Amino acid sequence: MTLDFSILGTVWPALLRGTLVTVELTAAVLAVATPGGILVALLRGAPSRTLRTILATLSWICRGVPPLLLLFFVFFGLPVIGIKLPPLPSAVIAMSLYMSFYFGEVFRAGLNSVPAGQWKAAEALGLSPARTLIRIILPQTIPAALPPYISHATEILKGTALAAAVSVPELTSAAKQVFVVTFRPFEILIAAAAIYAILDSLLLVLQIYGERWAARRSAAR
Template structure:
């Protein structure tokens, strides 16, 4: 038991590693602040495009969404970071991670938005148009707010997944929290920094998970 505590819950090593881990937390939050808004906007555009009257556009978006959802995010990240230099495009690790997660999350957010838009009764469109609203005003002021409300738990759930996916950034040596914790582990030969990072993830995401449960319960009643 003492060996387990020393290897995984060594408070002295956690204290020594904390500055490095919290610097990594700052990078993790920076990636989230870039990816989540981009993903939400990109997903909405994808969902709106999938309802276009153009069969070609719908087909292209459907194929792209299927590809991005089927492709593991890690594979996508490696393909971007290792493949783009062959095309003469060199991105920083931060840009590679942001682009990879943006493409991945846009596909998932897009499907969530699409389900939300389809859940709004067509009568809402007709009622809004009867009041003199244009199609764009109806979409922005009537349909999208209802659609977002209907799928809010799913949007929150996907956002939690985005935060967890930032740990993939360690593959391209971006010093996010998990990468920093692993660096501290390699120096101290102790797993306590990894446990510290896990506890920080838990402290960040547990309230969001509880909020998601409350939203699901409230919207389900």
């Protein structure tokens, strides 16, 4: 079989549309799961033992269930109780729920890396808990939390391919539709893999710059 990558010039618009949907889905999940993860991390440290137990149980369940199963539950299961969502919002909700608990563990580890004395010092200065968290504690969690956060972000990017199971027209779905029509699966799949690699590399570049920024910020303190 002779490879013919010239076919990419014809199918590029379809792959580009799929790439844009992949980027949009990744950004939406990060936008929802990041604050969700911070909330989970903070509540895991709440005084209420009952609340901590409930969150620990939910974390164990959501991180233990395959994300595809969560996606099927949201898209196919919720309509049984009268909640019917389009494919893209279903994918955002399912993936955000899944990743919020992973990010919760990341941010909890970052928060635990900050000495407890920081809270007491801020309290002695008369700072409110919210101001202490935003201005003092969270900035110090960035160096510890950033590498695993970016690692999970790359998993979100690659995990968007699961959304093809509910007809979200992301990159993997677009590639499949194209090679079914063109009968050139090898070239199309290589192109799709290259696009995923480029997007993944961009996230890794963000990690490098983020780590440098965090290091400069820590040095300035």
